[in-house]
Amino acid sequence: MKANSWWLMITVGLGILLNPLNSSMVSVALPRLQKTYELDYTAVSWIIFSFYIASAIAQPVMGKASDLFGRRSIFLIGLLVAIVSSLAAPLSPSFGWLIVSRIVQSIGTSMMVAVGMAIVRIHITEKQATALSVLSIFLSGAAAIGPFIGGALIQWWDWQAIFVINIPFAAASFGLAWRTLPKDETGKSVANNVSFREWMIRLDATGMLLFSVGLVALLIGLLSCKSSGSFSLLNIVEGLIGLMLLLAFVRHELRTPSPFIPLRMFGQFPAMTWVNVEFMLVNALFYSIFFGLPSYLQTVRHVSEFHTGMLMLSLGSCSLIASPLAGRWIDKSGPKPALLLSAIVMVLGSAWLVTLNESSSLISVCLALAAFGVSNGLNNVGMQAALFQSSPKEIIGVASGLFSTSRYLGTILSSLLIGIVMGGKFSFEGFRVLGIVLTAMSLALVAMNRRGRKSLQRQKSKAHTVQL
Structure with missing residues (x-):
């Protein structure tokens, strides 16, 4: 395999490992976050919910968006978003702002996962199976060692460190990506010929909205019931709204020509x-x-x-x-x-x-x-x-x-x-x-x-x- 191909794999690997690394490091940080923000486990678990709900939506959406705007552009923007969110999270004045930073981080890291494999498949034509197996090591390895890294960082500093650690990885990947990722002009030309309304239809914005709002409302209703120890009218209404929105999502997905x-x-x-x-x-x-x-x-x-x-x-x-x-x-x-x-x-x-x-x-x-x-x-x-x-x-x-x-x-x-x-x-x-x-x-x-x-x-x- 050529040297350029190896540099391309390292570039993509440093970017895509951020998603599994951040999803796994937080497992060790939950008790510390509970103590810092004075929350019970039900409330602090939204640090997990928010990341995975955002990833479930962002990865397929960004895969489609890369066809419009180019894979190189999506990858570079994702790295910038990951850096900004990793800087903002430790400065969060409240748990709500930390959740916002976590969602932004999920979107940024999902942008790289969504296009990373495609970049390797397109631009590495020899020994593709080897290349993909190397990327799998980045993904599975980051998820495997995430709790250990998270535990060591929290012991050494505090929970803020699990966000700051992303910055050197993202910065290194951005520098390499700027130099090594081939330009993808096709995506830009396609994007110029597509209206905003058509773009929203292709991405199924309505389906994404129904899915995300419905799932969040249903989770809030279920978790609130358990957390409070009793069923209140508000809990029931929240759960029913979520269920109705998810049913509307199913109905919409069965009818739309480009379902999410x-x-x-x-x-x-x-x-x-x-x-x-x-x-x-x-x-x-x-x-x-x-x-x-x-x-x-x-x-x-x-x-x-x-x-x-x-x-x-x-x-x-x-x-x-x-x-x-x-x-x-x-x-x-x-x-x-x-x-x-x-x-x-x-x-x-x-x-x-x-x-x-x-x-x-x-x-x-x-x-x-x-x-x-x-x-x-x-x-x-x-x-x-x-x-x-x-x-x-x-x-x-x-x-x-x-x-x-x-x-x-x-x-x-x-x-x-x-x-x-x-x-x-x-x-x-x-x-x-x-x-x-x-x-x-x-x-x-x-x-x-x-x-x-x-x-x-x-x-x-x-x-x-x-x-x-």
């Missing part, structure tokens, strides 16, 4: 639907531990941020080790055995959490983390392979976008689950209840694996009949 989320595909390809549902459930399980365990360790077991980050390394390292091994296994045997083993390991890990007590050693906690790490490594590769099997080649781009949306929805569901189970404060009893819930969800995942395989067989049989 092409819902009709779920009915056309049931096997692909099951893969997305399973992927959403898998991420709900994984991120319930990813975000819930650090808060449990710090608030209930009184473990420091640094040592919490060290313990979380067992999850990330096991995931990184399992991923390449899963790739070799799946190449030989297909995704079914790996996904079944992943579900079983997740059942064992969830059940192990239920057995823990207040005097259990931290090694026991590491065993549960390792189980979820291995399961996550198997799922990252297995679910992607299952998606390729269940999605026709001509729609794989759209299917991949839906796959990413399922990941974000699962992550949002995990934070909602933690908030509902724990309420406003972490406790040992609440964490045990969370373990019981996760065990039940893991058992459901085992059953769903069988249902998904049957749907794939029916879909293949139907496709074969049509060809005949």
Whole structure:
């Protein structure tokens, strides 16, 4: 591979790692933010909700916008937005302003993720698989070491450091991008020929608005009920408004010619639907531990941020080790055995959490983390392979976008689950209840694996009949 190609990969890699790094570092910072702003867990969890809701919307939108304005421009603007938000977050006078900075940060980092892979695919013509695997290391590696970096930074300074650390990465990527990213004049010419109204239609601005406002309103209603401990009329109204807006979103997406989320595909390809549902459930399980365990360790077991980050390394390292091994296994045997083993390991890990007590050693906690790490490594590769099997080649781009949306929805569901189970404060009893819930969800995942395989067989049989 040429030297220019390597510099291009490093440039893109430094940019795209900011999104998983910032989504994972915050897991260790939640107890410190609760103390700083005097909030309960339900309120502070919006630091997670805001990032993933914004990412779920921004990544597909910025992918479309890059066709209009050029991938180089979107990448450079994303880096600038990430730098500005990382400077503004530590200066936030209130938690509300911190959420705003977090949303802006999510949009900026999503701009780079949305176009980074496309830049590499277009401009690196030799050994593309190697190039994409290098970018995957940036993405998965940043997510894996994020809690450790977050814990070390908070121990050394304070929660503000998890935002400031972005600046050198973004600045280095911007300097390299300015010199190495090829110009994309096609995007600019297309943008000049498209009116603002047509651009909004292409991006499905109405669908995005209905989805984001409806989801936020529904979450506020659900979390407010749990936080207050009772159902008030305002809580019910908020939840109903959110539900109505989401139903309106579904109706709109089924009618619009350029949907933000092409819902009709779920009915056309049931096997692909099951893969997305399973992927959403898998991420709900994984991120319930990813975000819930650090808060449990710090608030209930009184473990420091640094040592919490060290313990979380067992999850990330096991995931990184399992991923390449899963790739070799799946190449030989297909995704079914790996996904079944992943579900079983997740059942064992969830059940192990239920057995823990207040005097259990931290090694026991590491065993549960390792189980979820291995399961996550198997799922990252297995679910992607299952998606390729269940999605026709001509729609794989759209299917991949839906796959990413399922990941974000699962992550949002995990934070909602933690908030509902724990309420406003972490406790040992609440964490045990969370373990019981996760065990039940893991058992459901085992059953769903069988249902998904049957749907794939029916879909293949139907496709074969049509060809005949």
